[in-house]
Amino acid sequence: MLKGVGVVCFSACYLIALFFEIARLRFSKEDKLLFACSYVVTLLGCIAHAAFLYYNDLLQNDHFFASAGGWFSVLAFAVVLVALFLSLVAKTQFSLFLLPLALALSVVSLRAGNVAFTPAATCIWVRATHATALLLATLVSFFGALCGVMYFWQRNRLRKNVAESSMTLPSLEWLSRMCRFAANASVVALGIGVAGGFYLKVFSGTSSQADLASVGTPCLFLLALLTRFPKRRAQSLDVCALNSTHNIVVCVAMIVFLLFAAFGPSGHWKRLIAPESESTVLKTENEPIIAVPPNRR
Amino acid sequence: MPIRVVGLNYRVASIEVRENFAMDSDAVSKTLLEWRESFPGIEAALLSTCNRTELYFASDLDVLPSYEEVFPFLVAPSRRHNNDITFDRYSDVLQTLEERDAAEQLFSVTSSLDSMILGEPQIHSQVKHAYELASEAQTTGPILNDAFQTAFKTAKRVTVETDVFKRRVSVPSVAVVDFALKIFERLNDKKTFVLGAGEVAEETLKYLSDYGARSIAVSNRSREKAERLAAQWEGRVVDWVDRLQELTTADLVIVATGASEPVIALDEYLDIERTRKPDKSLFILDLAAPRNVDPQIGKRPNVFLYSVDDLEAACARNRELRDREIPKARKIIQEEATRYLTNIRARKSIEAIRRLREGWNDIKDAELERLFNKISCDPQLEGEIRYAFDRLVNKLLHSPTISLRNASQTESAPRLVEALKRLFRL
Helix, strand or coil, X not given: CCCCCCHHHHHHHHHHXXXXXXXXXXCHHHHHHHHXXXXXXXXXXHHHHHHHHHHCCCCCCCCCCCEHHHHHXXXXXXXXXXHHHHHHHCCCCCHHHHHHHHHHHHHHHHHCCCCECCCCCCCHHHHHHHHHHHHHHHHHHHHHHHHHHHHHHHHHHHHHCCCCCCCCCCCHHHXXXXXXXXXXXXXXXXXXXXXXXXXXXXXXXXXXXXXXXXXXXXXXXXXXXXXXXXXXXXXXXXXXXXXXHHHHHHHHHHHHHHHHHHHCCCCHHHHHHCCHHHCEEECCCCCCCEEECHHHC | CCEEXXXXXXXXXXXXXXXXXXXXXXXXXXXXXXXXXXXXXXEEEEEECCCEEXXXXXXXXXXXXXXXXXXXXXXXXXXXXXXXXXXXXXXXXXEEEEHXXXXXXXXHHHCCCCCCCCCCCHHHHHHHHHHHHHHHCCCCCHHHHHHHHHHHXXXXXXXXHCCCCCXXXXXXXXXXXXXXXXXXXXXXXXXXEEECCCHHXXXXXXXXHHCCCCEEEEECCCHHHHHHHHHXXXXXXXXXXXHHHHCCCCCEEEECCCCCCCCECHHHHHHHHCCCCCCCCEEEEECCCCCCXXXXXXXXXXEEEEEHHHHHHHHHHHHHHHHHHHHHHHHHHHHHHHHHHHHHHHHHHHHHHHHHHHHHHHHHHHHHHHHHHHCCCCHHHHHHHHHHHHHHHHHHHHHHHHXXXXXXXXXXXXXXXXXXXXXXXX
């Protein structure tokens, strides 16, 4: 029954759930009902999404994240799972922010549909790890940035004794813990991504040219690493604010780098998943590069 | 009039007056047993709390006892012998309500809308207890049973459908719920340190304890008072001279001393700050006037300092939001009172219809009996005749039945039932 499910099905579910989340801001009286509707619709979307991933063979290839489309789709699925989990645990409207991200990733997955990693024998896993780690770092820092913004918002409310608006925010303690977790996790993911990139540059022998993404990411990693070890006795330092700021900066920077990698003139993304030397490249006017791996030809 | 109430409450009667009418459970039970002997067949329930004493009574009978007659049952048994406590003397503070007003009074009281502290949770259980005592004394019947069940339902609706009780309006409750729980995820793993051992500190501790605060330390200039408060909350006592040391690990600090100078100065806090974990929040509640904590401390990282004025502003905001919800609650009470009175009237109408139908059926049966004694006919014809008589009676009764049923929705129902009773001698 679920075999014919497509991107449109689960995206529509996420969109409807998003409308319910927006409605919760306005109609606080019916909050429980709207939350239940939103949760159920998201859950249905999640089931459809899982079926889509299963029946499209995305998880049954020789290697995980075999195609770029599937890669983004799995990430969107992960974001929705996180949204469902946080809706129950944090009792705040994280879905309001995470569902648009999931929708964006779904759209990207649709766009990136047929582009597949070239099965270059030596580097395919390093390429996949490099890309996955950096995208995960972006997602984790996005979540951390979200918590960071909420942290500053909640702190401002408490400091200035401002009345609570329609949106209930989690406690500062919880937000602070999530910021710390996201900051640490994003540094680890960044480290793995940067190490993968370094390996590719040095050992893969692929044509390499320095660009904003390849230079900026290691710099960001070093900077992020420094903030992980603040001077322990620097008492005037607001560690929670530092973590929040860390996440916001990493998130913004990573989005810039990713956009540059994907759409910039250096073709970082294209070089990563389908190096010209290792695959047949079909290029037509007004169409993206479609790299067809040898075993699929 | 099916239901009446007579009583007095904190709005019109001082504590000295209310003392003459206050009763404990035993006194209420005793009074209700006396009532049953004096007024058999008349339902009654007695609600006695520190803020009110109210006697609800009701009956299907046309005549209820007068307020003057029931007044002795309102007086505490221990004071009934006092000749000074008379109906005439207290008539100006006694509240007497009938039918809709009486029903609305019971529903308002149960919903805690008539309480001294709006939304206090105890009144609901007090009304429930009063109803249980009346049931045990067998002074309740269909009218009061329905009234109390509707009152509990109304209270639930007011709680669920309005935000009246969701807003906290006392300083300690606002401090804990609207501030402390916005900073900390939970309180059961936090250290609470209380400076001062007065009533304010005690009340705040009560709220903190309700929300899970466990580790409590108390410090006061008078060690004896500190020990008393600490013992009450299973806490420990900290010497006044060691109070700053305790601040290095505390998460919540309540300051409510009578000192005229700050008991935590900025330079003292800066010394402490060096030894505190940098990511640990500190919630300070300065409930003293003049303030006991240097306001500059509130500007330090991870410190959230609130004075009475800050909390009062939040209380006022909550009060305003709560007051906007009161009309909604009143509307619910009016709806439920209308439904309750309609049910009561409908019950009386149904009873009148039943008796009318019984009377006519008796006449019909007697006439049929007489007819069949005079004529002999085959069973099929006899059946047809009986069927025709049944139809005749039903058709004759149809219009008055519908009129009575419709009238039960209005206040004219009792008059109509009364007219019916007189016309047909029911």
